[in-house]
Amino acid sequence: MDKSVLYFIFDLIWIVDEKNKDQTACIDEFNKGLRFGYSAVMQMIISKVSDLGSEYEKVVKNEGEGMSIDSLLDVQRKDGLKNENTFLTNLISALKVKYNSTINEKNDFISGENFSYYDILDIIESQLILFDYDITLFDNITPILGQKVK
Numbered sequence: 001m002d003k004s005v006l007y008f009i010f011d012l013i014w015i016v017d018e019k020n021k022d023q024t025a026c027i028d029e030f031n032k033g034l035r036f037g038y039s040a041v042m043q044m045i046i047s048k049v050s051d052l053g054s055e056y057e058k059v060v061k062n063e064g065e066g067m068s069i070d071s072l073l074d075v076q077r078k079d080g081l082k083n084e085n086t087f088l089t090n091l092i093s094a095l096k097v098k099y100n101s102t103i104n105e106k107n108d109f110i111s112g113e114n115f116s117y118y119d120i121l122d123i124i125e126s127q128l129i130l131f132d133y134d135i136t137l138f139d140n141i142t143p144i145l146g147q148k149v150k
Helices: 005-022 031-053 054-060 069-079 082-101 109-129
Strands: none
Touching: 005 031, 005 109, 031 082, 031 109, 082 109
C-alpha cells in the first residue's frame, strides 16, 4: 500500500468538516440533526485516532511538534497494518452503532443525524476503495438506507 492511513484520516476529516460547513445556514430540524451528526463524527474520528498510537494522535490533533508525516510513515511501515485496521474497524463499528440507534425515528432532527452517519459510512467505503484498501476486511461498511446494519 503506497498511501498512508494519515492521508486517509486527513481526507476524511476534511470531507466531514466541509459537509458540516455546508449545513451552517440551514435552520430546519433535519439539517440541524445533520450538522449535529457531522460534528459527532468529527469527534469520533479524533477520539479513535488513539487506536493508532500517541504519535498519530499528536499529529492529527496538531500537537506534534517536530513530528512529520514522513516520520510517521516510517512508524507505520514498521507497525504494519495492525493499528490501521484497528482504527478503521473501531471507527466503522462506532458509526454503525450510532446509525442503528437513530434509525426509524419520526423526529426530523434525529433523521438528519441518522443520515449523517449513513453518509459518512458511504464516504469511508468510497475512500477505502480510492486508497486501495482491502474492503473485504470490513463487513458491509455502508448500510442500506433505512435498514439496521449488523
